[in-house]
Amino acid sequence: MYPAQVGYYKPESLGEALDFLEKHESKIIAGGQSLIPMLKLRILNPKYLVDIGDLKELSFIREGDVISIGATTRHSELVSKRLPGAEIIQETASKVGDVQVRNMGTVGGSVSNADPSADYPAMFSALEATMVIRSKAGTREVNALDFFKGPFNTALGQSDILEQVKVKPLRGYKQVYRKIVRRAGDFALVGLALVLKANAGVVEDVRIAFTGVSDKPYRAIKAEEALRGSKLDSSSISKASEIAVEGVNPPSDSRGSSMYRKEVMKRLLRNTLEEMKDAS
Amino acid sequence: MLAEPGQRVKIKVKVNGVEYEEEVEPRKLLVDFLRENLNLTGTKIGCDTTTCGACTVLVNGKSVKSCTMLAVQANNKEVVTIEGLSTDSRLSVVQQAFKDNFALQCGFCTAGMIVQAHYILKEKKPLSEEEVRDLIHGNICRCTGYQNIVNAIMDASRRMGA
Ligand SMILES: Cc1cc2nc3c(=O)[nH]c(=O)nc-3n(C[C@H](O)[C@H](O)[C@H](O)COP(=O)(O)OP(=O)(O)OC[C@H]3O[C@@H](n4cnc5c(N)ncnc54)[C@H](O)[C@@H]3O)c2cc1C
Ligand code: FES
Ligand code: FES
Numbered sequence: 553m554y555p556a557q558v559g560y561y562k563p564e565s566l567g568e569a570l571d572f573l574e575k576h577e578s579k580i581i582a583g584g585q586s587l588i589p590m591l592k593l594r595i596l597n598p599k600y601l602v603d604i605g606d607l608k609e610l611s612f613i614r615e616g617d618v619i620s621i622g623a624t625t626r627h628s629e630l631v632s633k634r635l636p637g638a639e640i641i642q643e644t645a646s647k648v649g650d651v652q653v654r655n656m657g658t659v660g661g662s663v664s665n666a667d668p669s670a671d672y673p674a675m676f677s678a679l680e681a682t683m684v685i686r687s688k689a690g691t692r693e694v695n696a697l698d699f700f701k702g703p704f705n706t707a708l709g710q711s712d713i714l715e716q717v718k719v720k721p722l723r724g725y726k727q728v729y730r731k732i733v734r735r736a737g738d739f740a741l742v743g744l745a746l747v748l749k750a751n752a753g754v755v756e757d758v759r760i761a762f763t764g765v766s767d768k769p770y771r772a773i774k775a776e777e778a779l780r781g782s783k784l785d786s787s788s789i790s791k792a793s794e795i796a797v798e799g800v801n802p803p804s805d806s807r808g809s810s811m812y813r814k815e816v817m818k819r820l821l822r823n824t825l826e827e828m829k830d831a832s
Numbered sequence: 833m834l835a836e837p838g839q840r841v842k843i844k845v846k847v848n849g850v851e852y853e854e855e856v857e858p859r860k861l862l863v864d865f866l867r868e869n870l871n872l873t874g875t876k877i878g879c880d881t882t883t884c885g886a887c888t889v890l891v892n893g894k895s896v897k898s899c900t901m902l903a904v905q906a907n908n909k910e911v912v913t914i915e916g917l918s919t920d921s922r923l924s925v926v927q928q929a930f931k932d933n934f935a936l937q938c939g940f941c942t943a944g945m946i947v948q949a950h951y952i953l954k955e956k957k958p959l960s961e962e963e964v965r966d967l968i969h970g971n972i973c974r975c976t977g978y979q980n981i982v983n984a985i986m987d988a989s990r991r992m993g994a
Contacts, residue, residue, distance in 0.1 A: 553880060560841065560858035560904055562833040581905075588900045589882055591859070599837060601858065605905060628894070650970025651948070652885060655894040656901065736969040737883075 623660025637721020848916030
């Protein structure tokens with residue numbers, strides 16, 4: 553199936569892209585790995601595509617006190633980059649789709665698309681990343697937790713462009729991204745992003761975010777609170793895993809029922825925390 | 833570059849070393865461009881949903897699924913298809929290894945598999961069988977013949993001196 557008729561605009565700069573977006577009914581295309589399938593199914597039918605995929609301005613990985621990742625950075629570039637204090641980014645990138653999808657798909661595209669089963673949204677929620685949004689009116693920064701609003705719905709407006717994602721390195725934290733899939737290269741049935749800092753076996757800080765269990769990334773705040781300050785042992789781990797599923801109502805679909813997803817959440821969290829305990 | 837809906841645009845693409853200038857609608861998929869405009873039918877359409885990898889080609893050296901890329905996105909870029917992998921009518925090392933290891937059954941997935949194999953072997957790094965399996969999981973063989981495909985890629989990797 554081919555997409556319906558569509559116009560095409562390739563800007564030379566971010567400024568040109570923003571001008572065009574404000575004047576015309578259009579949709580950004582970055583890597584196209586989520587958008588083109590939707591155009592082919594004719595779920596979307598914009599008047600113009602604005603191709604920012606090759607905008608050098610938006611393709612960068614900067615390290616320092618803050619790590620900044622430009623929106624058009626390809627997943628494969630992150631797979632080959634270990635970022636000290638944010639090792640979870642590389643691990644997450646390596647689990648998105650397959651090699652070909654990772655060679656085209658971008659960080660900004662994944663985040664802006666906000667698929668409720670995507671990997672980056674949960675990971676960036678656990679890192680409490682900041683999304684930098686550009687529009688004709690200027691630049692604004694939105695915390696990951698406020699950025700994701702629902703399925704395929706974010707704080708981005710019609711004529712906004714996500715410019716970059718900023719993350720504070722969490723040095724000394726153990727960082728893990730795990731996902732359970734039905735077949736290789738699939739979206740997560742349940743995915744878990746976990747970052748944890750322990751001191752002499754006692755949890756100093758922990759952030760737990762799931763994907764695939766809600767209409768947006770789900771932070772298990774109560775489980776985090778239960779763990780913080782307590783000794784990381786089998787009893788605190790099992791308690792936290794039970795608390796993590798309280799109050800969340802995962803969807804039921806062809807990949808698994810709601811109850812099954814809850815069970816997977818519990819086990820994923822418990823097993824991951826057990827491994828962290830043994831490693832510390 | 834600006835094209836109104838329905839309007840064609842001129843694109844310049846280097847495919848297998850040859851420069852082409854063609855007019856396409858922006859909605860034209862790269863795979864259809866290769867097959868219909870350039871008559872390079874080695875690249876196959878399997879699933880048309882970005883799942884099977886039969887349409888895999890190299891764009892600026894990186895493997896991509898050409899059913900999920902627009903021809904206009906390849907403007908001013910270099911594309912290599914299965915037809916571009918053999919030189920002077922001689923099979924590439926990977927192609928020969930596929931032949932020698934009986935790594936094809938119906939052959940529909942083969943073009944994409946071989947292009948992907950070229951991509952993952954280009955750095956001539958030693959790869960474990962497990963890594964090879966992970967790196968080709970975007971390519972599906974409906975005949976479920978992965979063992980010989982993996983053997984062929986491991987063999988090609990050795991022949992390339994990895
Ligand atoms: C076979 C397959 C398997 C996949 N598996 C996974 C997986 O396991 N996990 C996972 O998380 N994802 C998966 N994906 C999705 C993949 O990660 C995509 O790369 C990503 O979701 C979209 O990135 P893109 O650059 O291709 O965006 P596009 O498809 O170009 O755009 C997606 C959406 O974001 C908007 N957009 C893009 N960039 C910006 C920007 N800078 N500012 C504002 N809006 C923007 C577009 O307008 C569009 O609405 C898979 C995709 C495929 C085809
Ligand atoms: S035809 Fe492109 S991935 Fe199957
Ligand atoms: S050989 Fe038949 S699909 Fe692969």
